[in-house]
Amino acid sequence: MDPRKPYLTGHFAPVVDEITGLDLTVRGTLPAELNGRYFRNGHNPKPGETPTHWFRGSGMLHGIRLRGGRAEWYRNRWVRTPAPAGAPYEGADGEVDRTASIAGTHIVEHAGRLLALQEANLPFEVTEELDTVGPYDFAGRLTTAMTAHPKVDPVGGELHFFGSSPFPPFLTYYVASAEGRITRAESIPGAGPSLRHDFALTEHHVVWPDLPVVYNPAERSGIPYRWSDSYAPRIGVMPRTGPAEVTWFEVAPTLLLHVANAYEDARGRIVVEGPRYDRSSWESSWKWWVGAPGHPDTPLVGTIAHRWILDPVSGVAGEEDLDSLVTEFPTIDARRLGRPHRFGYAVAFPGAGLRGHAIVKYDGVTGERQIAELGRERMAGEAVFVPAAAGPAEDDGYLLTVVGDLAENTSELLVLDARDITAPPLATVELPRRVPAGLHGSWLPDPD
DSSP: OOTTOGGGSGGGOOOOSOOEEEEEOEEEOOOTTOOEEEEEEEEOOOTTOOOSSGGGSOEEEEEEEEETTEEEEEEEEEOOOSOTTOOOOOOTTOOOOTTOOOOOSEEEEETTEEEEEOTTSOOEEEOTTOOEEEEOOTTTTOOSOOOSOOEEOTTTOOEEEEEEOSSSSOEEEEEEOTTSOEEEEEEOTTOOSBOOOOOEEOSSEEEEEEOSEEEOTTOOSSSOEEEOTTSOOEEEEEESSSSOOOEEEEOOSOEEOSOOEEEEOTTSOEEEEEEEEOHHHHHHHHHHHHTOTTOOSSSOOSOEEEEEEEETTTTEEEEEEOOSSEEEEEEOOGGGTTSOOSEEEEEEESBTTBOSOEEEEEETTTOOEEEEEOOTTEEEOOOEEEEOSSOOSTTOEEEEEEEEETTTTEEEEEEEETTOTTSOOSEEEEOSSOOOOOOOEEEEEOOO
16 A cells, blocks of 8 residues: 555554454443444455545444443454445446446445445445445336435434436435335436535425536546536535425535535525635645645645525525534434434545544534544544434434544543533544544444
8 A cells, every 4th residue: 555645554554454342342321221233344456556535545344242241242354346446427328337336435224225325426334244245226216326415304204315426417306215115216407517426405405506516527536526616616406395396595615525414494495504614725625535745644634614504585595604614424313314403524634723623513503612532643433323212402412423543552442421522532442443533424323
């Protein structure tokens, strides 16, 4: 492996094998109601592979089983796909093997299936022990790639997702029932060849970012997208029911990779929140992602929490920054998805006065924030919120995050009290190996 590539070093250095550890050591007390599995996905090139981009490394899943106050096991497994080093994006003729995935971005559960996701390909089904079953196409109804960020409606349980392509049709919208059957598959008019990593769902609308990082075959890193000053940035709003009619709002030239949440406010405006990139922060971050000369020391530069307010009456979009910290990987209580939320969480990166990595909690009512700093050479991953069994407040619950410690060459699963993330962890699960910094994950509770 090329030691000059930042995504192959430090917190991101890949592990070289698969292991299983049983009866893990727990410091503190695991809440007895945490019965389930925490799974996390990320890129982990196999020995001998040097991917040309951070996002091209083979997908590896890490899992921790909690039950009855014990941490029963940890295991890590590569997703067995036909293209361990990553498949090419489709050519101009639209032909591509959609099973040739990396499956290294996210892992979600729907209708009893666990799906490892990578947005340029089909999902890959895995078992609860993280063994690969194979590609999954919803009984032939999924005919495009699938986003790595599907949304489960917290009321009806249906799965909303999309397929994005650099060639027409650029955007296809899908809905799958709570039982896992695709009930809607429709091309979205007006969408363009932009990098569309995520989208948003409100109670009555679907929100489509169409922003100025667009397909460009001159980009040779394997992820063929570049910033374009000539591409008009927009956000589209479409009713969840009825014809696919999109109202487009002009916005400032920024990029939104991960949506924290979207909702309709009391005036009927659509509010979208998430970390934004301007051109400088995008191109600086991209240098790290491809290992270009002069890359920064951190994979994210200048991404700050932002809010877009889309007014269907005036047709005008308002915008505002919400904080100065460099943050990404936003999360909320998933029961509030598409509805107004009070609390949000994110991973904070060095910058804006913060020297190390941290977890941050935002209070949308008071404007206050809590910062849980991790200490020198420690880095947290995405913090997944798990509600307490009987907690009445929105933040009654726990945050689960895997923290890597470079100095000790170890990793831990932290269980934080979401009401006060600055307090000492409720529990720390010692993992049997260092877990490389990764991307997205899910908590999968046991059935009641």
